[in-house]
Every structure is written in structure tokens, then in C-alpha cells.
Amino acid sequence: MRNIFLFIRRYFNFIFFVLVQALSLTFLFRYNKFHEAAFMKVANEGTGWFNTKYDRVETYFNLKKTNEELANQNLILQNELKSNFFSPDSTSRLIKDTIPYDTLGHYRQYLWRSAKVVNNSIGLQNNYITLHRGELQGIKMDMGVVSATGIVGRVINVSENYAVVMSLLHRQSSVSAKIKKTGEVGTVQWDGESPSYVNMTNVPKSVSITKGDTIVTSQYSYLYPQGVMIGTVLEIVNDKASNFYTLRLKPATDFYKLEYVMVVENTQKDEQKKLEEAAKTNQ
Amino acid sequence: MSDLLKNIIRFTLFILIQVFVLFQVKPLHQFIVPYLYFLYILWLPFNTPRLALTFTGFVFGLTLDYFTKTPGLHAAACTLIAYVRPFLVSVLISQEGADQNYRSPSVTSMGLAPYATYVVILTLLHHTYLVFLEWMQFGSFWYFMGKVLGTTGVSLLLILVTEILFYRKQRFKTNTA
Numbered sequence: 008m009r010n011i012f013l014f015i016r017r018y019f020n021f022i023f024f025v026l027v028q029a030l031s032l033t034f035l036f037r038y039n040k041f042h043e044a045a046f047m048k049v050a051n052e053g054t055g056w057f058n059t060k061y062d063r064v065e066t067y068f069n070l071k072k073t074n075e076e077l078a079n080q081n082l083i084l085q086n087e088l089k090s091n092f093f094s095p096d097s098t099s100r101l102i103k104d105t106i107p108y109d110t111l112g113h114y115r116q117y118l119w120r121s122a123k124v125v126n127n128s129i130g131l132q133n134n135y136i137t138l139h140r141g142e143l144q145g146i147k148m149d150m151g152v153v154s155a156t157g158i159v160g161r162v163i164n165v166s167e168n169y170a171v172v173m174s175l176l177h178r179q180s181s182v183s184a185k186i187k188k189t190g191e192v193g194t195v196q197w198d199g200e201s202p203s204y205v206n207m208t209n210v211p212k213s214v215s216i217t218k219g220d221t222i223v224t225s226q227y228s229y230l231y232p233q234g235v236m237i238g239t240v241l242e243i244v245n246d247k248a249s250n251f252y253t254l255r256l257k258p259a260t261d262f263y264k265l266e267y268v269m270v271v272e273n274t275q276k277d278e279q280k281k282l283e284e285a286a287k288t289n290q
Numbered sequence: 291m292s293d294l295l296k297n298i299i300r301f302t303l304f305i306l307i308q309v310f311v312l313f314q315v316k317p318l319h320q321f322i323v324p325y326l327y328f329l330y331i332l333w334l335p336f337n338t339p340r341l342a343l344t345f346t347g348f349v350f351g352l353t354l355d356y357f358t359k360t361p362g363l364h365a366a367a368c369t370l371i372a373y374v375r376p377f378l379v380s381v382l383i384s385q386e387g388a389d390q391n392y393r394s395p396s397v398t399s400m401g402l403a404p405y406a407t408y409v410v411i412l413t414l415l416h417h418t419y420l421v422f423l424e425w426m427q428f429g430s431f432w433y434f435m436g437k438v439l440g441t442t443g444v445s446l447l448l449i450l451v452t453e454i455l456f457y458r459k460q461r462f463k464t465n466t467a
Contacts, residue, residue: 020340024373027348028366034355035362035423050356057357061310128358130317132424135359164359171359178428199428200320263316 055169058126151230157259321440347372
């Protein structure tokens with residue numbers, strides 16, 4: 008017994024090192040699976056405080072661009088107003104619908120909330136964005152995040168006042184996308200090389216596609232409404248060994264200057280997922 | 291200023307500079323990430339107990355991890371270099387008893403060549419381990435080699451600039467003082 012204690016005392020430094028090392032590796036590999044590590048919620052509040060302080064200064068440098076983006080988005084929305092369209096039919100009248108559910112069975116499927124970006128990284132292999140809006144303000148796990156120009160990512164962790172978003176520029180991010188012109192569905196991923204490009208895979212070679220084509224979110228995504236812009240085709244990579252094209256896209260969102268984003272909640276996501284799970288287990 | 295207070299201030303400064311200055315630099319290439327923060331561990335005083343050194347490394351790395359949302363990644367690399375540090379110091383120190391006569395590792399206390407070796411080995415070790423952990427999750431062998439070399443080069447350059455800009459004056463400690 009005495010020898011054991013002596014042994015532990017002698018190699019205590021090494022044992023401590025191994026323990027600490029094991030602890031950090033557990034954190035690391037657990038986090039990639041569940042995106043929830045020890046103290047992450049508490050730490051989010053702490054780092055979020057620092058990020059907000061820094062962001063207060065940084066915001067001023069991007070004000071002009073933010074304003075332009077907002078004005079453009081307003082323009083698009085203004086053009087979609089019903090009052091812009093003339094209807095020759097005398098029986099039609101303009102109704103503004105504010106009730107989320109009516110007797111005809113119209114449901115609100117997507118609910119949008121705005122959020123301020125307080126931290127954003129682009130230079131790493133796994134990039135994350137921090138939003139100053141959390142659980143108390145209605146943000147939940149697995150919501151889509153969209154900027155004024157295109158998609159940004161998905162919420163993977165929330166604390167009381169902050170939310171962490173897995174950016175599209177993340178090794179594990181994957182978005183179901185389609186070509187706007189023809190409707191072919193593929194997957195958009197990031198290979199970690201440069202923050203100015205993302206890749207779209209699984210596009211069959213039968214599709215006629217040209218540079219500059221628009222890629223939008225597909226109808227199969229849980230997170231985003233369909234038709235939100237992802238990017239435009241920059242280059243078509245023709246791999247002779249496969250039946251699929253790989254498209255290099257220029258992301259529609261400018262990840263270098265994110266200021267305000269919108270968080271989309273799909274109110275029917277849980278129902279859809281549950282039904283699909285049930286169908287799988289029944290087989 | 292006491293050593294403890296000085297190191298607490300350094301701790302905060304290194305983290306803030308890494309997060310809000312170096313990580314905000316626009317990426318040049320995927321192999322190049324400007325890392326400087328681990329210099330804090332290289333600058334810790336000689337007389338830090340080994341246990342405290344390892345523990346400081348862990349806490350320091352984890353603090354950065356919570357900013358980058360990769361808990362454990364930098365913590366693992368920092369504990370490794372904090373653990374290896376005392377061995378390297380005892381091998382590389384040239385003057386007899388320099389680790390008792392001076393406060394912390396620097397060019398004046400260790401001499402130029404031993405200090406440079408000390409910095410290069412620990413930087414390389416830190417980046418190799420860091421990129422290795424990343425490589426286990428994704429990437430190819432060339433990604434691993436390229437990123438280790440690229441990042442080490444940039445880090446050494448940054449350390450050189452920091453050492454010149456913030457020259458640490460070190461007095462010879464004597465028993466009479």
C-alpha cells in the first residue's frame with residue numbers, strides 16, 4: 008500500500024498531466040457529437056459579454072454597408088406587396104392577414120426573429136457565429152439563420168441571452184440545395200479551403216448548367232424555407248470518374264461583414280421529424 | 291508589480307489579442323492561422339510549480355476554446371507544452387543556476403540560441419498537436435504537413451516581433467537584494 012502511495016507521489020505530475028489531457032480530449036470529442044460541452048452555457052454568457060463590448064466599437068465601421076443591405080431588402084419586400092398588383096376583377100378586395108391560423112387552414116410555418124451578430128470567425132476550419140439573442144428571447148436549438156442576402160448557418164447551442172451558430176463555413180455543415188432554374192437537388196458543403204467558396208455536390212451531369220446560375224435552399228430542408236439564396240455558380244468541376252458535377256459557389260452572404268441576421272423557426276419541424284422517425288421504426 | 295498580478299494581466303491580454311485581433315485578420319490561406327497566445331505559457335516564471343504550470347496551461351487553453359467554441363482543442367495543446375516546458379528548460383539552460391537567478395525564460399536569461407531552440411520546439415510541438423487533433427476529424431496528410439509548417443512559420447514571425455516590441459528587461463537576482 009505504501010508503495011502505491013509513493014508511486015503516486017513520485018509521478019503525480021505525470022498523472023495530473025494525463026488526467027487533464029484526457030479531460031480536454033473528452034471535451035473535444037464529445038462536443039463534436041453533441042455540441043454541448045461542460046460549462047458551455049455559462050461560458051457562452053461570459054464570452055458573449057466580451058464579444059458585445061467589442062462589437063459595439065466594430066459596428067460603426069460597417070454601418071454604411073448594413074444600411075445599403077437593409078434598403079435593398081426593403082425594396083424587394085416593397086415590390087412584393089399586394090397593393091402593387093392591379094386586379095381587374097371588381098369582387099376582389101385587399102385583406103391584410105394578421106391571424107396565424109384561419110378557417111381555411113392557413114398555417115404560419117415560418118417565424119422570423121432578428122438578431123445582432125456579436126462574434127464571427129472566418130479564418131478557422133470550424134467557424135462559429137455568436138448572436139446576442141438566446142433562450143429568453145425565443146431562440147431554440149436547430150433553427151436556421153439567414154442574412155439579408157442569403158443563408159448563414161444553424162443554431163447549435165443556446166444560453167440565456169446568447170446563441171451559437173454553426174456557420175456555413177464549417178467542416179460539418181451541410182445544406183440541402185437546389186438549382187433555381189431546373190430544380191435539381193444537391194448538397195452544399197464547405198471544404199475548409201477559402202471562405203469565398205462553398206461546394207455543391209451530387210448534381211447529375213444531365214443538367215444543363217451555366218456559370219452564374221443561382222442556387223437556393225431546397226424544399227427538403229428542415230431549417231430554411233425553400234428558395235432562400237445560397238450562392239451563385241462560379242465554376243463547374245467536371246469529374247470524369249463520376250456521374251455528378253461538383254459546383255463551386257460564391258456564397259450570397261458576405262461572411263466577412265455580418266451585422267444583423269434573421270433566425271427562422273420552422274414551427275412544424277418537430278411534427279415532421281417525429282412522423283419520419285415513427286415511419287422508420289415501424290419498418 | 292508582483293509576478294501573480296503581472297501574469298493575470300498577461301493572461302487577459304493574450305486571450306483578448308488572440309480573439310479580437312489575430313482571429314479577425316482576413317484569412318490568407320487555409321494553412322495560415324496566426325497563433326500567438328501560447329507565448330503566455332512560454333513566458334511564465336521559472337519558479338512556477340510543475341503542477342501549477344500544467345493546470346495554468348489547461349485553464350488558459352480552455353479560455354481560448356470557449357471563444358472559438360472548440361472546447362478541449364487548444365486546452366489539450368497548451369497542457370502538452372506546459373508539461374514539456376520544465377524538461378526543455380532544464381536541458382537547454384546553459385548557465386549554472388540561471389533558473390534561480392532570473393525570473394522567466396528570455397534571451398537575457400537563457401542566451402539567444404537556447405531561447406530560440408526553446409521557442410521553436412514548443413511552437414512546433416503546440417502546432418503539431420493542435421493540427422493533429424484537427425486532422426483526426428478531417429483533412430489529408432498534406433493538409434497536416436502544410437498547416438503545421440505554415441502556422442509555425444507565422445507564429446515564429448509573430449513571436450519575434452513581440453519579443454522585439456516588448457523587450458523584457460530582466461535583472462539578475464542576488465541574495466543581497
